[in-house]
Amino acid sequence: MAEISFPLPDLGEGLIEATVLEWLVSPGDQVERNQPLVEVETTKSAVELPSPQAGKVVRTYGGPGDTINVGEPLIVFEVPDNTAGIVGTVPQDEAPKRRVRLSAVLDED
């Protein structure tokens, strides 16, 4: 298993911080992608942030009333190892390499 941390995303309009209103998930919860994670309030409006990731919640940052700056950690997920590396990149399915045995020698690879 690996951990992936997500920061508070850029909420647009030059906003630099948001205040946590209420967490909708807790550590230990298994969440789906796009599932509502947390309600936050900025100087302009209140928004609900959907999950960017499927996985198990390890940690959440900030309780109701706490301020989080854009770019600071918001939530940490635990995900299977083979998905941890693909965040922020285009996942690539590499064709499995075929091994061809030229002899019948029974060694390991």
Add this chain to the structure above:
Amino acid sequence: MSGRHTGEQHSHTVEGTDPQLYVAVHEPGTDAGLRPVMLLHGFSSSAKLNWEDTGWLAALLEAGRRVITVDLPGHGRSGAPEDMDSYAPSRIRADLLQIAFDAGARPLRDGDPASGLDLIGYSLGSRLAWEFGATQHELVHRLVLGGPNTADPLAEFDLVAAQRYLADGTPIADESTAGLLKMAQLLPSNNIFSLLSLVEAIKGEPFDPAEAVPRMPMLLVAGDKDERAASMPELAALGAKAGAMVEQVLLPGRNHTNAVTSRAFKQEAISFLAV
């Protein structure tokens, strides 16, 4: 977000002029077979800010509801007409009725859960929903009114002070006016002069909830720190006196700005409308 949606500028004229309202109909992935839900946003907001960014649209689609969103004149992606008539609450209600029918809403029929229309409003949207429900009882099935008020803070808005402030920066004495204008100016998408036209039109037709009272079941919801909705119990009493089934929910710790994202609010509304 699940479901498909189509959006367009509404061009079915009701009073001879095009209201230029931006309407979107959102289809759920799995339709629960219930009547459509129309969402009415608040002053200086939009369908996107009030209902999409707050998670309402996704929650309603998830519940299998077909959703109609509309931006009020001068708000969101709607046009900003120059004539004052386009902003009159009565004119807006007529346009909303046309929009509902164009989106497929049909008058209520006994035993047909797909007939009729449910309305969810917030703030100014709740005022419009109250009036719409009172006059369209053959169409409206149930109402959910968020951050509702018996008075209309927009009717007391000091337009002269606002215009002076916009012209040369003269400070606004009235706190409510200053707050509303500040809120309106925060969003670059707002057409401030169009919003002031709406205020002026509302002053011409201020909210008088006792004048016409909806009799369908209604759910009233506000934050317990929402000063603008302090008179919600009076609204509930008016509805109950007229024979409506009225439920009230107070959201702990929430105010007029941040009650709208509340998960409890959404859950109460969705179950209230799921009959």
